[in-house]
Amino acid sequence: MNAVDPVITRHDLFMTRNYPRYAITMVEGRGCVLTDTAGRKYLDLFSGFGAGILGHCHDDLVAAATKQINKLWHVGNLLHTEPQTRLAEEISAKGFKGRSFFCHSGSDANEAAFKLARLYGQGRRYKIIATLGSFHGRGFAAMMATGQDKVRTGFAPFLEGFEHVPYNDIKAVARAIDDQTAAIIVEPIQGEGGVNVPDADYLSELRRLCDEQEILLIVDEVWTGCGRTGRWFAYQESGIEPDIMTLGKAVGCGLALGVMCAHPRVADQFDSSVYGGVPHATTLGGNCIATAVAARMFEVIERDGLLKRAATLGESIMTRLREFGDKTGLIKQVRGRGLFIGVELASEGAWFDKAADVVNRCLESGLLIGSAQTHVLRLAPPMIVTDEQVDQGLTQLEQILQGGA
Ligand SMILES: Cc1ncc(COP(=O)(O)O)c(C=O)c1O
Known part of the structure; x- marks a missing residue:
C-alpha cells in the first residue's frame, strides 16, 4: 500500500472524503484482475459492489462502447436513439414485458419507482x-x-410515507397495509442487509397479497439483476412478475446507468400525454454509450451461457465454503444464490472479530472481497471468473480465515 501516492494526497485536498477508502490507487483492470500504481495485482471477487458483472474491460463491451463513442454520445431525451430503445427491448424481453425509464443509479431508479407508484x-x-x-x-x-x-442520521426532516416491516415476514406486510398503501418494495435477496435469502414462497406470497390489496410490488434488483443469481432477474426464481423492477450496478457494467422498468398498465402513469406534461425526467438518463454497453452485456451473457455458469459455479463455491466451515468452525452460515454469496463468520476463538478484519487482510494479500453488516463476507465475482481464479481466491480466503496470509 502506498500512503504517499500523490493521487491520494490530491484526493484528500480536492474531493469530499465521504468514502472510507483504502490507501490504494487502481490504475488498470482486465477480466477479474486489477492492478495498482505499484504494479501489484488483485483478484477481484467483488466486482466493485456488483457493478462489474462482466469484469473489467471485457472485449465485447469495449467494442460496443468504442463503436458508440465514435458515433453518437448524447442528444437529449426529446429525440430517440437506437441504443436506448434496444436496451429497453432487451430488458422487456428478458423480464416481464415492462417499459423502461433510464437514469443513472440504483437510488435514482428507486426514486423513479416511488414517484410512479x-x-x-x-x-x-x-x-x-x-x-x-x-x-x-x-x-x-x-x-x-x-x-x-x-443512512438517515443527520438528514431530517424526512420525507413521509415510508414504513418498515421485518424481511421474510408476510404477516407483517399484511398488517402494515392500509388504504393509503401504494406499494411494497423488496429485494429478492437482501444484499447490504447481509445476503439474506427469504423463504421460497416469500415473493409469491407478496405477489398474492399485492393483488388482493391492489398495491404495487416493486422488486429492487439493483444487486440481484442481470444474471448475478443465475437468472436474468432474481424474482424469476419465484415464478411471479413484479409491477415495477429497478436495476442499477450490473446493468451499466461499471458505467452510470439505472433502470426503472414498469408493467405497461403502471408505466402509463409516466406517459406525458396522460400526465399532461413531463412527470419525471433526467437529462443524461439513458445516454447512448451506457445503453449500448448494457444492451451488449445482455447479448454476451446469453451467447456465453453465463446464467447457467453463474448458477452452477455459485453452488460449487457455496458447497466448498460450507465444507470448510464444517471442518474449521470458522463459518456460521453460507447463503446466497448464483454468484451472490454471503458468508456469515463465526468469530469466537478466531483471530478476526469482524468481517471487515478479514476483508482488510484479504486486500493486503491481493484479494478483493466485500462485507455486509458486522459478520458477513460477500463474494460477488464477475460472471466471467474462471475456475482457476475461483480456486485461487477461495484457497487464499480459507488460509486467511485460518490466520495465514
Ligand atoms: C438493493 C440496492 N438498491 C439500491 C442501491 C443503490 O444503488 P446506487 O448505489 O447505484 O444508488 C443499492 C446499492 O448498494 C442496493 O444494494
Whole structure:
C-alpha cells in the first residue's frame, strides 16, 4: 500500500472524503484482475459492489462502447436513439414485458419507482412499505425506504410515507397495509442487509397479497439483476412478475446507468400525454454509450451461457465454503444464490472479530472481497471468473480465515 501516492494526497485536498477508502490507487483492470500504481495485482471477487458483472474491460463491451463513442454520445431525451430503445427491448424481453425509464443509479431508479407508484395511487395511495435491513439507496426517498437507520442520521426532516416491516415476514406486510398503501418494495435477496435469502414462497406470497390489496410490488434488483443469481432477474426464481423492477450496478457494467422498468398498465402513469406534461425526467438518463454497453452485456451473457455458469459455479463455491466451515468452525452460515454469496463468520476463538478484519487482510494479500453488516463476507465475482481464479481466491480466503496470509 502506498500512503504517499500523490493521487491520494490530491484526493484528500480536492474531493469530499465521504468514502472510507483504502490507501490504494487502481490504475488498470482486465477480466477479474486489477492492478495498482505499484504494479501489484488483485483478484477481484467483488466486482466493485456488483457493478462489474462482466469484469473489467471485457472485449465485447469495449467494442460496443468504442463503436458508440465514435458515433453518437448524447442528444437529449426529446429525440430517440437506437441504443436506448434496444436496451429497453432487451430488458422487456428478458423480464416481464415492462417499459423502461433510464437514469443513472440504483437510488435514482428507486426514486423513479416511488414517484410512479404515487402517480398510480392517484393521491389516495402514497405509502411505501419496505423491509428492515434493506438498502435502496441514498436519495431522499430511497434513503427513507432503506431499512437501516444509519443512512438517515443527520438528514431530517424526512420525507413521509415510508414504513418498515421485518424481511421474510408476510404477516407483517399484511398488517402494515392500509388504504393509503401504494406499494411494497423488496429485494429478492437482501444484499447490504447481509445476503439474506427469504423463504421460497416469500415473493409469491407478496405477489398474492399485492393483488388482493391492489398495491404495487416493486422488486429492487439493483444487486440481484442481470444474471448475478443465475437468472436474468432474481424474482424469476419465484415464478411471479413484479409491477415495477429497478436495476442499477450490473446493468451499466461499471458505467452510470439505472433502470426503472414498469408493467405497461403502471408505466402509463409516466406517459406525458396522460400526465399532461413531463412527470419525471433526467437529462443524461439513458445516454447512448451506457445503453449500448448494457444492451451488449445482455447479448454476451446469453451467447456465453453465463446464467447457467453463474448458477452452477455459485453452488460449487457455496458447497466448498460450507465444507470448510464444517471442518474449521470458522463459518456460521453460507447463503446466497448464483454468484451472490454471503458468508456469515463465526468469530469466537478466531483471530478476526469482524468481517471487515478479514476483508482488510484479504486486500493486503491481493484479494478483493466485500462485507455486509458486522459478520458477513460477500463474494460477488464477475460472471466471467474462471475456475482457476475461483480456486485461487477461495484457497487464499480459507488460509486467511485460518490466520495465514
Ligand atoms: C438493493 C440496492 N438498491 C439500491 C442501491 C443503490 O444503488 P446506487 O448505489 O447505484 O444508488 C443499492 C446499492 O448498494 C442496493 O444494494
